[in-house]
Amino acid sequence: MSGLYLVTDSEVAQAAGHTLPFVVEEACRAGVKWVQLREKALSTRTFIALGVKLKRITQAHGARLIVNDRADVALAIDADGVHVGQDDIPYQLVRSLIGPDKIIGLSINSLIELQAAAGADVDYFGIATIFPTGTKQDTSSLLGLEGLRQICTQTNLLTFAIGGIKASNIQDVIRAGASGVAVVSAICGHPSPYEATRELIQLISI
Ligand code: TZP
Numbered sequence: 684m685s686g687l688y689l690v691t692d693s694e695v696a697q698a699a700g701h702t703l704p705f706v707v708e709e710a711c712r713a714g715v716k717w718v719q720l721r722e723k724a725l726s727t728r729t730f731i732a733l734g735v736k737l738k739r740i741t742q743a744h745g746a747r748l749i750v751n752d753r754a755d756v757a758l759a760i761d762a763d764g765v766h767v768g769q770d771d772i773p774y775q776l777v778r779s780l781i782g783p784d785k786i787i788g789l790s791i792n793s794l795i796e797l798q799a800a801a802g803a804d805v806d807y808f809g810i811a812t813i814f815p816t817g818t819k820q821d822t823s824s825l826l827g828l829e830g831l832r833q834i835c836t837q838t839n840l841l842t843f844a845i846g847g848i849k850a851s852n853i854q855d856v857i858r859a860g861a862s863g864v865a866v867v868s869a870i871c872g873h874p875s876p877y878e879a880t881r882e883l884i885q886l887i888s889i
Pocket residue numbers: 690811812815816817818819822845846847848865866867868869
């Protein structure tokens with residue numbers, strides 16, 4: 684199941700006048716099947732409480748809930764998986780913690796990182812960063828569509844491209860070979876997360 688992947692950011696949602704549970708509910712109602720709880724500024728308590736709420740919402744809609752960085756939180760809330768970056772807990776350790784049936788996503792920022800991850804026991808790659816974005820500060824160099832294309836041709840694993848993707852460029856990203864697209868602000872920061880999700884899903888289904 685590929686397609687559209689919503690990555691959360693409470694601050695972006697709040698700036699648009701939304702709570703995160705509202706954004707996730709609306710996106711799920713519009714058909715999103717992948718949601719990642721990614722919150723960098725919350726205490727562990729608040730992170731877990733939010734995770735419990737989001738798990739209820741995603742489960743009710745048959746969507747997957749993946750937790751960014753925190754295998755402990757993923758286990759605590761019985762999430763569907765964990766997403767890790769290159770500097771987080773090694774994916775091999777995540778696998779031994781969460782077991783063979785859960786999902787692991789790994790961020791890939793270059794062709795070299797992809798080659799280093801060859802044969803890795805993970806379920807998908809997040810390919811970052813495609814376009815300039817205001818959502819994440821510490822982004823490494825931009826891949827652009829050509830960099831994305833080079834990476835996607837060298838793996839058979841599911842790939843979600845991320846970084847600056849919105850309605851106006853989402854079709855180019857899919858044409859470059861990504862199996863799916865992950866977005867923060869295009870949904871969390873949109874006046875209508877429901878309408879935004881509908882539009883993005885429609886654009887990648889054409
Ligand atoms: N990783 C690379 S870019 C990014 C993450 C989490 C943020 C993407 O946010 P947006 O608003 O979709 O550009």
